[in-house]
Amino acid sequence: AQTVTQSQPEMSVQEAETVTLSCTYDTSESDYYLFWYKQPPSRQMILVIRQEAYKQQNATENRFSVNFQKAAKSFSLKISDSQLGDAATYFCAYRANYGQNFVFGPGTRLSVLP
Amino acid sequence: GAVVSQHPSWVICKSGTSVKIECRSLDFQATTMFWYRQFPKQSLMLMATSNEGSKATYEQGVEKDKFLINHASLTLSTLTVTSAHPEDSSFYICSPVGSAGGTEAFFGQGTRLTVV
Numbered sequence: 402a403q404t405v406t407q408s409q410p411e412m413s414v415q416e417a418e419t420v421t422l423s424c425t426y427d428t429s430e431s432d433y434y435l436f437w438y439k440q441p442p443s444r445q446m447i448l449v450i451r452q453e454a455y456k457q458q459n460a461t462e463n464r465f466s467v468n469f470q471k472a473a474k475s476f477s478l479k480i481s482d483s484q485l486g487d488a489a490t491y492f493c494a495y496r497a498n499y500g501q502n503f504v505f506g507p508g509t510r511l512s513v514l515p
Numbered sequence: 516g517a518v519v520s521q522h523p524s525w526v527i528c529k530s531g532t533s534v535k536i537e538c539r540s541l542d543f544q545a546t547t548m549f550w551y552r553q554f555p556k557q558s559l560m561l562m563a564t565s566n567e568g569s570k571a572t573y574e575q576g577v578e579k580d581k582f583l584i585n586h587a588s589l590t591l592s593t594l595t596v597t598s599a600h601p602e603d604s605s606f607y608i609c610s611p612v613g614s615a616g617g618t619e620a621f622f623g624q625g626t627r628l629t630v631v
Contacts, residue, residue: 436620444553444606446622492558496620500612502549503620505558 403428405495405506413512414483421468422478422509424493430454435469436494436503437478439487449491452476480511488513518542521609521623528599528630536594536626538609544589545611550582553606553625562607565592599630 405426414420426435437449452460452469459467464484468477480487493506518541528534538548547566551559563579565571565586573579581603583595592611596603609623 444608444625444627446559446608448620500547502561502564503551503559503610505560507558 403430403495403497403504405493405504407493407506407509409509410507411510411512413514414480415514416483416485418483419479419481420483420511422480422491422493422511424476424478424506426474426476426493426495426504426506428474428495428497430497433498434496435467435476436496437465437467437476438492438494438505439489440492440508441489446492447489450478483513485513485515487511519609519611519621519623521626523626524624525627526629528628530600530630531598533595533597534599534628536596536607536609536628538592538594538611538623540590540611540613540621543611543613545586545592545613546589547612548584548586548592549610549612550584550592550594551608551610553608555606559608596628599628601630604628604630 433454435452439447439449450460450462450465459469464481466479490508490510492508494503496503520539550562552562553559562577563571563573565584567586567589571584586592606625606627608625
C-alpha cells in the first residue's frame with residue numbers, strides 16, 4: 402500500500418522568508434500524481450501545487466515550487482516570500498491515477514511570524 | 516474549478532440519533548465519491564468509496580452499518596451516521612470524481628459533527 406510521510410509536524414517561518422516542507426512517499430507504481438494541499442482554519446482543502454510523476458520538470462506556481470526526486474521518492478514544497486496568509490496545515494498527497502483516492506501525509510502545521 | 520457543495524457545515528446531535536450529510540457536485544457528474552474523515556490535528560483518512568448506482572466499498576475498520584452511503588445520482592451522495600456516539604465526532608469531507616478525466620480533485624467544504 403502507498404504511504405506518505407511528512408517528518409515535520411510543525412514549522413515556523415518569518416514573514417518574507419523561505420521555508421521548505423518535506424515529504425516522502427512509498428509506492429511501487431511508476432506513474433502517479435503528487436499534490437500539496439493547504440488546509441487553513443476553515444478546513445477547506447485548497448490545492449497548492451501538483452506534479453505528474455512522468456514529468457521531470459519540477460512544478461511551480463508563483464511563490465510555490467516543488468523539488469521532485471522520483472528515485473528518492475521525495476517531494477518537498479518550497480514557499481518563497483512567505484506571507485501571513487500562508488499559515489495553515491499543509492498536506493502532501495499521493496494519487497495513483499485520476500480515479501483513485503488520495504493518500505495523505507500526516508500534515509505539517511506552518512506558522513508565519515510577522 | 517468545479518463546485519462541490521457539502522452540507523451541513525456543522526451539526527450537533529445527541530447520542531443515539533442519526534445525521535445525514537449531503538455532498539453535491541454542482542457542475543459535473545460524479546461517477547465516484549470518496550468520503551474522508553479527519554479527527555482533530557490528524558490527517559484525512561479514507562472511509563469509503565462509492566460509485567453511482569453501486570454499493571459503497573468501506574475501508575478496514577469502518578462499519579458499513581454505521582456509516583450508510585447512498586450514491587443514487589451522479590450529482591448527489593449522502594453519508595448517514597447512524598446511532599451516533601461521541602467517538603463519531605469528527606470532520607467529514609467528501610471528494611467527488613467525474614468521468615471527464617484530468618488530474619484535478621475537488622473537495623466539499625466539510626462537515627464538523629459533534630455528538631453530545
